[in-house]
Amino acid sequence: MITLLESRTVNKRFGGLQALTDVSLKIHRGEVYGLIGPNGAGKTTFFNVLTGAYPIDGGEFVMNGAELPAGKPHRIVAHGIARTFQNIRLFRDLTALENVMAGHHIRTSAGVWGILAQSRAAREEERLVTERALEILDYVGIGRHADTVARNLSYGDQRRLEIARALATEPQLLALDEPAAGMNATETAGLRALIETIRADGVTVLLIEHDVKLIMGLCDRVAVLDFGKKIAEGTPAEVQRDPGVIRAYLGDHRAH
Amino acid sequence: MTSTSTTLPRPAGFSLDLRLQQPLLIVLAAAAPLVALAFGASWVRVLDFALLYVLLAIGLNLVVGFAGLLDLGYIAFYAVGAYTWAFLASPHFGIHLPFWIVLPLGAAFAALAGIMLGFPTLRLRGDYLAIVTLGFGEIIRIFMNNLNQPINITNGPQGIDMIDPLTIAGIDLSRNLDLFGMQVPSLVLYYYAFLGAVVLALVLVRRLQISRIGRAWAAIREDELAAKAIGIDTRMMKLLAFALGATFGGVSGGLFAAFQGFVSPESFSLMESIVVLTMIVLGGMGNLAGVVFGAIVLTALPELLRHFAVPLQVALFGKTLLDPEVLRMLLLSLAMILMMLWRPAGLLPARTRYAHREGRKA
Amino acid sequence: METLLQQTLNGLVAGSIYALVALGYTMVYGILGLINFAHGEIVMVGALVALQTILFLSSAVPGLPPLVLLLAGVVVAVPACMALGYLIERIGYRRLRNAPRLAPLITAIGVSFLLQTLAMIIWGREFHVFPQLIDTAPMQPVAGVVVSPMQIFTIVVAFTLMGGLMLLVNKSRLGRAMRATAENHRVAGLMGINANGVIAATFIIGSGLAALAGVLFASNYAIAHYSMGFTPGLKAFTAAVLGGIGNLPGAMVGGLVLGLVESFGAGYIEHLSFGFLNSSYQDIFAFMILGAVLIFRPSGLLGERVADRA
Ligand SMILES: Nc1ncnc2c1ncn2[C@@H]1O[C@H](COP(=O)(O)OP(=O)(O)OP(=O)(O)O)[C@@H](O)[C@H]1O
Ligand SMILES: [Mg+2]
Numbered sequence: 042m043i044t045l046l047e048s049r050t051v052n053k054r055f056g057g058l059q060a061l062t063d064v065s066l067k068i069h070r071g072e073v074y075g076l077i078g079p080n081g082a083g084k085t086t087f088f089n090v091l092t093g094a095y096p097i098d099g100g101e102f103v104m105n106g107a108e109l110p111a112g113k114p115h116r117i118v119a120h121g122i123a124r125t126f127q128n129i130r131l132f133r134d135l136t137a138l139e140n141v142m143a144g145h146h147i148r149t150s151a152g153v154w155g156i157l158a159q160s161r162a163a164r165e166e167e168r169l170v171t172e173r174a175l176e177i178l179d180y181v182g183i184g185r186h187a188d189t190v191a192r193n194l195s196y197g198d199q200r201r202l203e204i205a206r207a208l209a210t211e212p213q214l215l216a217l218d219e220p221a222a223g224m225n226a227t228e229t230a231g232l233r234a235l236i237e238t239i240r241a242d243g244v245t246v247l248l249i250e251h252d253v254k255l256i257m258g259l260c261d262r263v264a265v266l267d268f269g270k271k272i273a274e275g276t277p278a279e280v281q282r283d284p285g286v287i288r289a290y291l292g293d294h295r296a297h
Numbered sequence: 298m299t300s301t302s303t304t305l306p307r308p309a310g311f312s313l314d315l316r317l318q319q320p321l322l323i324v325l326a327a328a329a330p331l332v333a334l335a336f337g338a339s340w341v342r343v344l345d346f347a348l349l350y351v352l353l354a355i356g357l358n359l360v361v362g363f364a365g366l367l368d369l370g371y372i373a374f375y376a377v378g379a380y381t382w383a384f385l386a387s388p389h390f391g392i393h394l395p396f397w398i399v400l401p402l403g404a405a406f407a408a409l410a411g412i413m414l415g416f417p418t419l420r421l422r423g424d425y426l427a428i429v430t431l432g433f434g435e436i437i438r439i440f441m442n443n444l445n446q447p448i449n450i451t452n453g454p455q456g457i458d459m460i461d462p463l464t465i466a467g468i469d470l471s472r473n474l475d476l477f478g479m480q481v482p483s484l485v486l487y488y489y490a491f492l493g494a495v496v497l498a499l500v501l502v503r504r505l506q507i508s509r510i511g512r513a514w515a516a517i518r519e520d521e522l523a524a525k526a527i528g529i530d531t532r533m534m535k536l537l538a539f540a541l542g543a544t545f546g547g548v549s550g551g552l553f554a555a556f557q558g559f560v561s562p563e564s565f566s567l568m569e570s571i572v573v574l575t576m577i578v579l580g581g582m583g584n585l586a587g588v589v590f591g592a593i594v595l596t597a598l599p600e601l602l603r604h605f606a607v608p609l610q611v612a613l614f615g616k617t618l619l620d621p622e623v624l625r626m627l628l629l630s631l632a633m634i635l636m637m638l639w640r641p642a643g644l645l646p647a648r649t650r651y652a653h654r655e656g657r658k659a
Numbered sequence: 660m661e662t663l664l665q666q667t668l669n670g671l672v673a674g675s676i677y678a679l680v681a682l683g684y685t686m687v688y689g690i691l692g693l694i695n696f697a698h699g700e701i702v703m704v705g706a707l708v709a710l711q712t713i714l715f716l717s718s719a720v721p722g723l724p725p726l727v728l729l730l731a732g733v734v735v736a737v738p739a740c741m742a743l744g745y746l747i748e749r750i751g752y753r754r755l756r757n758a759p760r761l762a763p764l765i766t767a768i769g770v771s772f773l774l775q776t777l778a779m780i781i782w783g784r785e786f787h788v789f790p791q792l793i794d795t796a797p798m799q800p801v802a803g804v805v806v807s808p809m810q811i812f813t814i815v816v817a818f819t820l821m822g823g824l825m826l827l828v829n830k831s832r833l834g835r836a837m838r839a840t841a842e843n844h845r846v847a848g849l850m851g852i853n854a855n856g857v858i859a860a861t862f863i864i865g866s867g868l869a870a871l872a873g874v875l876f877a878s879n880y881a882i883a884h885y886s887m888g889f890t891p892g893l894k895a896f897t898a899a900v901l902g903g904i905g906n907l908p909g910a911m912v913g914g915l916v917l918g919l920v921e922s923f924g925a926g927y928i929e930h931l932s933f934g935f936l937n938s939s940y941q942d943i944f945a946f947m948i949l950g951a952v953l954i955f956r957p958s959g960l961l962g963e964r965v966a967d968r969a
Binding site: 092093094114115118119123124126130131132133134135139142143144145146147149151156157159163165166170206207209211287 | 399505510515520524525529530531
Binding site: 354361363365367369417418421423424425427429431432435436439443566573574578582619623626627629630631632633634637638641 | 692693695751754755758759760761763764765766768769770771772773775776777779780806893896897900939940942943945946949950953954957
């Protein structure tokens with residue numbers, strides 16, 4: 042098995058709060074890796090330091106054997122990591138198509154002069170990007186909404202659009218922060234199918250989720266965070282039996 | 298209604314056929330100075346200034362409307378362009394370079410100023426940027442006012458005059474042109490030169506708007522964190538917006554100096570920055586048609602006030618209660634507040650933003 | 660040595676006025692995250708309303724003692740400005756709390772220019788002499804430093820007000836509510852705090868302080884004018900950033916430091932620039948400080964780093 046992403050003793054503090062403590066884990070190429078834990082465990086924080094949204098306070102991330110540039114979000118995307126946000130962050134006044142086309146930014150290269158002069162290369166690139174963006178919209182199942190302004194999409198479609206935008210950056214690792222939150226059963230089933238397709242197409246998925254059924258059904262392996270520490274790792278079934286995990290979720294150590 | 302039953306009904310009012318709209322605008326723009334001439338040369342001058350303001354507004358819109366960066370010192374770039382022209386094409390230093398050197402130089406200096414200002418500040422929160430740019434505008438003005446000693450560089454508050462006019466292909470635009478026995482006034486010549494600049498600017502800015510760069514700006518404006526998360530180098534892109542916006546300011550400044558033949562610090566006050574900002578707020582931020590509209594309306598406003606508001610006040614109250622200048626400030630500030638409260642998208646909000654998908658069926 | 664002391668004193672006087680104004684900026688920013696551009700104009704309105712009151716009283720009731728006149732000016736100007744600050748928040752900013760971030764900022768600029776224009780209409784374009792109700796003539800020099808009663812008065816009043824504000828914020832119920840609202844509007848709401856009320860109170864208190872600053876400013880420099888609030892407003896904002904925006908002690912420290920830097924800078928700029936620049940460049944210090952702080956320590960002297968939440 043090839044390791045795609047490794048985190049080595051990653052630490053993050055917010056003032057006095059230790060949000061992540063020595064979190065180390067390895068994600069294999071091609072798997073769906075779940076990251077679960079009670080509210081406030083540090084899952085989203087892990088995404089934020091991974092993608093460079095927050096500076097890291099200790100440790101490092103290694104992708105394909107190379108250390109990721111800490112705190113440089115755009116360069117981390119270039120290394121092949123894309124994410125979605127727990128509380129959807131689309132470009133709300135742009136159309137779905139424009140959202141995805143913006144996602145292509147890093148994989149395109151037209152410069153100011155080429156654009157001002159409408160050079161052949163620039164026009165060709167623009168045509169390709171449009172085409173490709175429409176394909177991705179179809180891929181996630183919202184092709185018919187290409188011209189809809191993002192804010193007017195239904196909640197489920199907004200989640201799909203966010204995934205489409207992330208896919209446009211051509212990631213090797215797609216990090217999804219609670220993609221099923223707020224979805225009804227049908228929408229969740231559709232989402233599950235989409236994630237399976239994405240995996241089948243060779244993209245590794247890192248998934249934060251509270252929906253136990255989704256985690257059990259999708260993930261190859263799962264890590265559990267509690268109070269910023271990794272307390273268990275293994276197949277979903279193993280983790281579900283782990284006494285430490287059960288205690289964390291029941292929260293009996295919080296009473297003391 | 299015509300055959301296309303699937304399309305949504307258009308809002309009533311401005312439902313002019315798109316194919317007719319463009320030629321109509323061209324004819325209108327071409328004929329405007331001739332019509333204005335019939336009312337007096339001063340109205341042509343107003344049109345000339347309107348075009349300069351349009352150019353400025355297009356540049357500021359690139360920064361504020363496209364990239365969402367509030368620049369309150371934009372007029373400083375205009376000043377850089379104007380003073381570049383004044384230094385390099387006037388008896389002040391005895392240098393008289395042609396426009397095709399001075400204008401690009403002014404633009405380049407303005408862009409450089411934009412980069413120097415933007416580099417340290419653009420990673421800050423947006424509202425700090427507003428204050429820093431405002432301060433920058435004031436600093437430039439203080440320097441223009443005081444750099445007449447110990448060495449006389451700017452000639453201080455008196456400014457620099459006898460600036461060379463714009464001369465294109467041997468035609469001196471400050472003189473009336475004898476065209477096959479017909480006298481074309483200088484003001485009209487300038488009008489067409491400025492119109493050319495505006496059209497070129499519109500084409501270029503439109504190209505940027507619907508490119509990967511324009512989308513990156515839009516992304517930053519909408520949600521900077523999400524823009525970073527999809528790999529946009531937000532700092533570089535903001536710097537680019539700043540530099541390009543400044544370039545437009547520099548070019549309009551140069552043209553202004555040549556047209557007016559005189560520059561002084563007074564022309565570059567904070568009030569001017571605010572006026573240009575109000576133009577784009579009024580028309581609709583980010584929307585080119587709206588920006589042009591806003592610039593024209595607000596340039597014409599003081600003239601209209603002079604011609605109509607004053608006689609009206611005299612007729613009503615027997616004297617002028619509010620002089621046109623005060624009235625203008627009053628209307629500008631009210632426009633800014635009321636637009637933000639009730640029509641934040643401007644009077645001409647963008648109806649169809651980008652036409653990426655010509656002809657694709659749903 | 661004497662000039663050093665003298666410049667320190669001059670700097671403290673200007674600085675304590677900046678500090679009073681900076682408090683208003685910093686309180687509003689702390690709670691709303693908004694740069695209230697119109698705050699400087701409140702200073703101007705305070706000065707002009709006080710002037711109007713004083714002129715009216717001294718002609719209506721000749722022979723009133725100067726201190727009574729000054730007090731009357733304050734008693735009218737402070738509530739007037741408080742009402743104005745409240746109205747600006749209520750009519751302007753409140754509707755824009757969830758608007759895209761440029762909207763409240765542009766509105767604030769509009770309000771600032773509207774107030775200037777209205778003041779121009781009411782009081783004209785001319786500079787008004789503000790009566791010297793407390794002596795601004797220097798007293799007998801002490802250790803070579805000349806100081807006027809007005810300067811002492813300014814420093815005493817400003818420090819008293821700052822102390823009072825600190826007490827209010829740290830000890831009173833309103834103060835606790837303000838701090839909670841600054842942390843988080845929604846959570847404060849859940850705790851039973853009326854966030855709208857707290858925000859209104861913040862504007863009212865800030866405007867009151869600005870009005871007093873306006874009276875002190877006009878008294879010290881003997882002048883009042885429709886555009887007099889703009890530059891001190893900008894400088895006070897700089898002071899707030901310098902101290903760490905959102906931080907009350909920071910605003911006070913920032914104001915004093917800025918006053919001192921300006922005072923020393925104006926004295927030494929010629930030497931520093933080898934005669935190239937002179938004291939007409941005094942106003943650029945504030946902007947240079949602002950730029951430097953934002954580049955090297957955006958959190959300010961006393962502020963702590965806060966990241967945008969992802
Ligand atoms: N920007 C921030 N500043 C201060 N504290 C933060 C910040 N972001 C997160 N925290 C704190 O860090 C801890 C971990 O938060 P995080 O959002 O990572 O949890 P989570 O596991 O994603 O929870 P949830 O399941 O509720 O989304 C929490 O106590 C949270 O309050
Ligand atoms: Mg989370």
